[in-house]
Structures are given as structure tokens and as C-alpha cells.
Amino acid sequence: MLGSMMTQNLLISDLIEHAGKYHADTEIVSRETSGAMSTTNWRDVAADSRRLASALGTLGLGMGDRVATLAWNNHRHLKIWFAVSGGGMICHTLNPRLFPEQFIFICNDAADKAMFFDKTFMPLIVGTRAHLKTVEHFIYMGAHDEEVAAAVPGVLFFDDLIETGDVGYEWPELSEETPCSLCYTSGTTGHPKGVLYNNRSTMLHTFSISLPDALSLSSRETILPVVPMFHANAWGIPYAAAMTGAKLVMPGPGLDGDSLLGLIDEQKVTLALGVPTIWMMLLASAEKSGSTMPSLRRNVIGGSAAAPSMIATFRDAYDCETIHAWGMTETSPLGTANQIKGKHADLDVDALAELRLGQGRPPFGIDIRIVDEDGVALPHDGKTEGALQCRGHWVVDTYFGNEDSTLTQDGWFDTGDVSTIDVDGFMVIRDRTKDIIKSGGEWISSVDLEGIAVSHPGVAMAAAIGAKHPKWDERPIIVAVKADGANPSEEDIIAMFEGKIAKWQTPDAVVFTGAIPLNGTGKMLKNKLREQFGNTLIERGL
Structure with missing residues (x-):
């Protein structure tokens, strides 16, 4: 021995x-x-x-x-x-x-x-x-x-x-x-x-x-x-x-934003973690009160993608670094975190901001890949989109009370997300498999559309869904909640997309609603929105 x-x-x-x-x-x-x-x-x-x-x-x-x-x-x-x-x-x-x-x-x-x-x-x-x-x-x-x-x-x-x-x-x-x-x-x-x-x-x-x-x-x-x-x-x-x-x-x-702001300033909080809707309320309270949240160095956002405008506001107005993270109940939950590598230290502000928009890379202990409809692994080139799968030390195998494994035949868990992964392992969620908009056989990311829509100061919350279309099968529309005291028009919001995405990906309509239904963890219930607004384009004759 x-x-x-x-x-x-x-x-x-x-x-x-x-x-x-x-x-x-x-x-x-x-x-x-x-x-x-x-x-x-x-x-x-x-x-x-x-x-x-x-x-x-x-x-x-x-x-x-x-x-x-x-x-x-x-x-x-x-x-x-x-x-x-x-x-x-x-x-x-x-x-x-x-x-x-x-x-x-x-x-x-x-x-x-x-x-x-x-x-x-x-x-x-x-x-x-x-x-x-x-x-x-x-x-x-x-x-x-x-x-x-x-x-x-x-x-x-x-x-x-x-x-x-x-x-x-x-x-x-x-x-x-x-x-x-x-x-x-x-x-x-x-x-x-x-x-x-x-x-x-x-x-x-x-x-x-x-x-x-x-x-x-x-x-x-x-x-x-x-x-x-x-x-x-x-x-x-x-x-x-x-x-x-x-x-x-x-x-x-x-x-609420006021209560959280009070805790951050009184207790000198350095790190806060929550979903984007929470941070929207916090930023509104900080702007109203004039607080600069001097102690807050980092915030972690998960649950759903954060709008680029939110990340920029934390960075530019409050000197607070935003860390995007991704995970699921089935992954305990952390799957990836967006921490930059040494080689990214010299990136200019715009390039670094672009990198920060994604959900990041996996820490040791978890592995990720993307596959096509047949389960064939796709390249990690930062461009190819595929179904996101993962495996690791804290990923579910069987659900409670169920003896059947949730995994693929080769031992991976299918997350239900569509993503890209680059050569360094940086992953970007493009959409949920069930939420991605398929227009004329091409995929349009609802996540990207929502990020642009909520960058309008008059929009408090926005969801992008696929509405039925007689020619293209479905086309994107935006379902938006107006910010308090604001009254943006449909044209105002559509104009936000010009030059930011391909013209054919631009939403065909904007529908305003009083509230967007959320599930128990604050995620938008897009199935409910599709039931309510899925015939919008047909009804308008568009």
C-alpha cells in the first residue's frame, strides 16, 4: 500500500x-x-x-x-x-x-x-x-x-x-x-x-x-x-x-423594489440574486429615490433572459456587474454562469457587453452540448442552433417516484431549450423549444424580440409569441404591458426593431394588455398568451 x-x-x-x-x-x-x-x-x-x-x-x-x-x-x-x-x-x-x-x-x-x-x-x-x-x-x-x-x-x-x-x-x-x-x-x-x-x-x-x-x-x-x-x-x-x-x-x-433597495443600502449588500422582473422594480425604485446603491457590486440574473438595456443600466448607472446564469430545477440548478475569461479582459465595451448577454459557460462538474432533431451533436461555433442537453454530478436522472430515466440513450438530459454554444463553451439561450417562432420554416428567437421590446422606456414587460398566419404559418407579434404613466404606440415599439434584427424577423403587430400571466416562479405563460392573442393577425387581416 x-x-x-x-x-x-x-x-x-x-x-x-x-x-x-x-x-x-x-x-x-x-x-x-x-x-x-x-x-x-x-x-x-x-x-x-x-x-x-x-x-x-x-x-x-x-x-x-x-x-x-x-x-x-x-x-x-x-x-x-x-x-x-x-x-x-x-x-x-x-x-x-x-x-x-x-x-x-x-x-x-x-x-x-x-x-x-x-x-x-x-x-x-x-x-x-x-x-x-x-x-x-x-x-x-x-x-x-x-x-x-x-x-x-x-x-x-x-x-x-x-x-x-x-x-x-x-x-x-x-x-x-x-x-x-x-x-x-x-x-x-x-x-x-x-x-x-x-x-x-x-x-x-x-x-x-x-x-x-x-x-x-x-x-x-x-x-x-x-x-x-x-x-x-x-x-x-x-x-x-x-x-x-x-x-x-x-x-x-x-x-418590491422599495423594500429591496432599503435592504441593499442599509445592509451594504454586495451581491443580489433574482429574476429580471425583480430587478426592473429595483431599478425603478433606485431611480425614484436617487440611490446609487454604492455597495452593490454584482447581481445575478436567472430564470429568464435579461434585457440588454437592464444590464447596461446596472453597469452604467450603478457600476454593478450583471452575471447571467442558466439552470433548471433538474440541474440543482446551476448549469452555466457568464464569467469572462482572461482573454476577454481587453475587449472594448461593446464587445464585452455582447458577450455578457449570453448565459455563460459551465463550471467543472457539468457538461453541455447541442443536438439536431435526430440527436446528432452539432458544432460549438457560436452560430449553429440546436436543442440544449446537459449531464453532470447534479443533473436529474429519474424524477421523484418514477423509475424511468429522463436521459437520452447516451446519457444526456434534454433541457427543452434551443441554444448556441461557442468554442469556449459560452452558451446563449435562443428560446424554449416550445416558444421559438417558426415563420416560413425559419426560426425567430422570442428572447431576442423581447429584449428589444422592453428596451423601450414605455414598456414594463413584453412577450413575443407566434401568431397564426395564412402564408407563413406563424409570424411574431409582441404582447406588451405599458409602464406606469407611459402610452407608447404600436408604431413606437415596432420602430425599436429597425436595424437591430433582420427585417423579416420584425414583429408584425404589437398588442397591449394589462398584465402578462406568470407561473409560480415568475416565468411568462406563453401558452396562455397564444390562446388569447394567437389569432391577432388573422383577425386584423394581416
């Missing part, structure tokens, strides 16, 4: 123990459901996580039991995450924005045995409780509350429960393959599907997203995860914050 190295399982419980030991006094600031602010630290989060894990055991919860959360991003939710996963149970984050029927389906499909909830969501508990077949314990995330006790008979209270736990509780020695968390997809058709993560996949994902070429996290950061903890595990940020010892600022229910 030549020698050997220690072998230890990769476990989530080690994350919180590390944070509690080596970053004990680093603050965790969170907004309560009431709007009040509270401050704790990694030492106390670690101690309370152990207490809670111990207390859950006294309720009869054990290995593999699903424990649901219906909650905002706050310190109690953080403690639940580590207590449940560290204790060998499975933390199932529920999306409160789902329709009640979907909510009921997901809870029953997961066979949740306990459910934590914030007061905001008490009506959902009251309205669906009779249909939740497996939930034995409802735990209100706060101190004893008579209103909650009256509305949810038999309810337990987080603050009381944690006091019964043992701070000397020792985390179980688990296999790193032990499941730790469960998230459901936010599909727009059919029932959502569960993605079951394990300790190993989560830990490898946590290492990877912390790297400089991914999200570049460290103990020097003050991080504001606006992305909800119920949305693909907040992109893994709570785990990575514990690993790196970063300060966390948890926004609770205050996701």
Missing part, C-alpha cells in the same frame, strides 16, 4: 457545523412576515438547527420523511433547511404561488409528513388541509399565536418546538447518497414533477457555484437572495453562504 487519504461523506450537516464554528459571529439578517427586522448569526443558526432536528425526532419524523416548507426567505426557513436535511429527512420546499389544485397534488405526491408555514400562507393551509392526505404535523413559523391556533387546530409553534430540542444533538452519520431535498418543476403543462437531490449532489453543486468562475462567493460578501428558497433551492445560495461564511440578508415577503 502506497498511502491513502481520509474518506468522509459529503453531508449538508457539515456545512452548518463549519459555518457555526468558523463564521460564528457573521450576521444573518432577515425580515419577518410582520415586516420587523431580526438579526442572528451562523453560531445561533447552527445551534437552533441541531435543536430543531432533535425536536423533529420527538415528533416521530425520521430518515427519508418529507418535511414541507411553505415560507419566505427568513432565518427560520434557513434553520429548517439544515435541521431537516442534516437529520436525514427530506426538505420539500413548496411554492405558495401555485394553484390550490397543484399545491394539493404536490403535497400528496411527495407524501409530506409535516409542514412548516409562515403566517402569510395560513389561508392556503386552512383551505387545503382536508385534502392533504399524509400531513400529520402543521408547524407555524413563529411564537405562539392565538389567531393561528384557532384557524389551524392542533398546530405546533416553531419557537416552542425548538425550545424542546437538544442543542447537544449529534448529526447522524449518513451516506452521502442520502436524499436531502425535494423541489417540483414549474411546468406549464401537466402535473409538476419532483426532483430529488441528495447530499452528494448538493455538496458538489455548492462547491462549484462558489468558485470564481461561477458565482464567486466568499466570506467577504453580503448576499441578498431575492430568488425564493422554494425556487430551485434559492439557486443553492443558502448552502453556499454556509460553506463560505458569507453574510445573508433574507428579504422575507418584502420583494
Whole structure:
């Protein structure tokens, strides 16, 4: 024998123990459901996580039991995450924005045995409780509350429960393959599907997203995860914050622009993460207040593509670097992050801005490719478009409760996106397979059209869809929501496309609407828009 190295399982419980030991006094600031602010630290989060894990055991919860959360991003939710996963149970984050029927389906499909909830969501508990077949314990995330006790008979209270736990509780020695968390997809058709993560996949994902070429996290950061903890595990940020010892600022229910701006300036946030609709509200609030957000150095955008104008505003007006990232519930979720390489340092402003528009390149641990309709791999030349597929250490194989693999015969996961990939691995999402507009046999990217449309100051939100056309099968149209106080015309918006794209790709019409329907994670429901506006060109005789 030549020698050997220690072998230890990769476990989530080690994350919180590390944070509690080596970053004990680093603050965790969170907004309560009431709007009040509270401050704790990694030492106390670690101690309370152990207490809670111990207390859950006294309720009869054990290995593999699903424990649901219906909650905002706050310190109690953080403690639940580590207590449940560290204790060998499975933390199932529920999306409160789902329709009640979907909510009921997901809870029953997961066979949740306990459910934590914030007061905001008490009506959902009251309205669906009779249909939740497996939930034995409802735990209100706060101190004893008579209103909650009256509305949810038999309810337990987080603050009381944690006091019964043992701070000397020792985390179980688990296999790193032990499941730790469960998230459901936010599909727009059919029932959502569960993605079951394990300790190993989560830990490898946590290492990877912390790297400089991914999200570049460290103990020097003050991080504001606006992305909800119920949305693909907040992109893994709570785990990575514990690993790196970063300060966390948890926004609770205050996701409007003014509330987020207040947190950024008061807590000196250096990094914020969220979807484009959130950043549009933040920029509007910053402009209105006159704040320059001096502490904010970086923001990460995911969920959908950001408009070039938004990225430029962050850069030019606020000296804030925008990092595009891409991923899915099925990829834990990070698949790519747009960090430049050394050779790009001397690019001029315009060239660098162009590079920043894409979703970036994969960190170590995940691989991507594009294929044609027959599954044949296509060249990574930055021009050829194909179906995006991926594989790696934190990519789904089988969905929860399903023995059939989701992968292709040669072991890749089909993402449902259409993209290009260049020789350096920089990937650009051109569209969702189901959303790309096919006009006369040619593809038109709805993502590109939307980015141009929302660059008009009078447009608050825009969706590009394919409308039926008697000659070309379908043609692009824009469905737009006007910005407050603005009244752009159809001609004003159509004029925005001149010189930016090929003339034949220019939308044939603009339709104004009061609101664009969104799913539970803030993505536009284009199937609903196609149902409503798909006959626009035929009705207009265009």
C-alpha cells in the first residue's frame, strides 16, 4: 500500500457545523412576515438547527420523511433547511404561488409528513388541509399565536418546538447518497414533477457555484437572495453562504423594489440574486429615490433572459456587474454562469457587453452540448442552433417516484431549450423549444424580440409569441404591458426593431394588455398568451 487519504461523506450537516464554528459571529439578517427586522448569526443558526432536528425526532419524523416548507426567505426557513436535511429527512420546499389544485397534488405526491408555514400562507393551509392526505404535523413559523391556533387546530409553534430540542444533538452519520431535498418543476403543462437531490449532489453543486468562475462567493460578501428558497433551492445560495461564511440578508415577503433597495443600502449588500422582473422594480425604485446603491457590486440574473438595456443600466448607472446564469430545477440548478475569461479582459465595451448577454459557460462538474432533431451533436461555433442537453454530478436522472430515466440513450438530459454554444463553451439561450417562432420554416428567437421590446422606456414587460398566419404559418407579434404613466404606440415599439434584427424577423403587430400571466416562479405563460392573442393577425387581416 502506497498511502491513502481520509474518506468522509459529503453531508449538508457539515456545512452548518463549519459555518457555526468558523463564521460564528457573521450576521444573518432577515425580515419577518410582520415586516420587523431580526438579526442572528451562523453560531445561533447552527445551534437552533441541531435543536430543531432533535425536536423533529420527538415528533416521530425520521430518515427519508418529507418535511414541507411553505415560507419566505427568513432565518427560520434557513434553520429548517439544515435541521431537516442534516437529520436525514427530506426538505420539500413548496411554492405558495401555485394553484390550490397543484399545491394539493404536490403535497400528496411527495407524501409530506409535516409542514412548516409562515403566517402569510395560513389561508392556503386552512383551505387545503382536508385534502392533504399524509400531513400529520402543521408547524407555524413563529411564537405562539392565538389567531393561528384557532384557524389551524392542533398546530405546533416553531419557537416552542425548538425550545424542546437538544442543542447537544449529534448529526447522524449518513451516506452521502442520502436524499436531502425535494423541489417540483414549474411546468406549464401537466402535473409538476419532483426532483430529488441528495447530499452528494448538493455538496458538489455548492462547491462549484462558489468558485470564481461561477458565482464567486466568499466570506467577504453580503448576499441578498431575492430568488425564493422554494425556487430551485434559492439557486443553492443558502448552502453556499454556509460553506463560505458569507453574510445573508433574507428579504422575507418584502420583494418590491422599495423594500429591496432599503435592504441593499442599509445592509451594504454586495451581491443580489433574482429574476429580471425583480430587478426592473429595483431599478425603478433606485431611480425614484436617487440611490446609487454604492455597495452593490454584482447581481445575478436567472430564470429568464435579461434585457440588454437592464444590464447596461446596472453597469452604467450603478457600476454593478450583471452575471447571467442558466439552470433548471433538474440541474440543482446551476448549469452555466457568464464569467469572462482572461482573454476577454481587453475587449472594448461593446464587445464585452455582447458577450455578457449570453448565459455563460459551465463550471467543472457539468457538461453541455447541442443536438439536431435526430440527436446528432452539432458544432460549438457560436452560430449553429440546436436543442440544449446537459449531464453532470447534479443533473436529474429519474424524477421523484418514477423509475424511468429522463436521459437520452447516451446519457444526456434534454433541457427543452434551443441554444448556441461557442468554442469556449459560452452558451446563449435562443428560446424554449416550445416558444421559438417558426415563420416560413425559419426560426425567430422570442428572447431576442423581447429584449428589444422592453428596451423601450414605455414598456414594463413584453412577450413575443407566434401568431397564426395564412402564408407563413406563424409570424411574431409582441404582447406588451405599458409602464406606469407611459402610452407608447404600436408604431413606437415596432420602430425599436429597425436595424437591430433582420427585417423579416420584425414583429408584425404589437398588442397591449394589462398584465402578462406568470407561473409560480415568475416565468411568462406563453401558452396562455397564444390562446388569447394567437389569432391577432388573422383577425386584423394581416
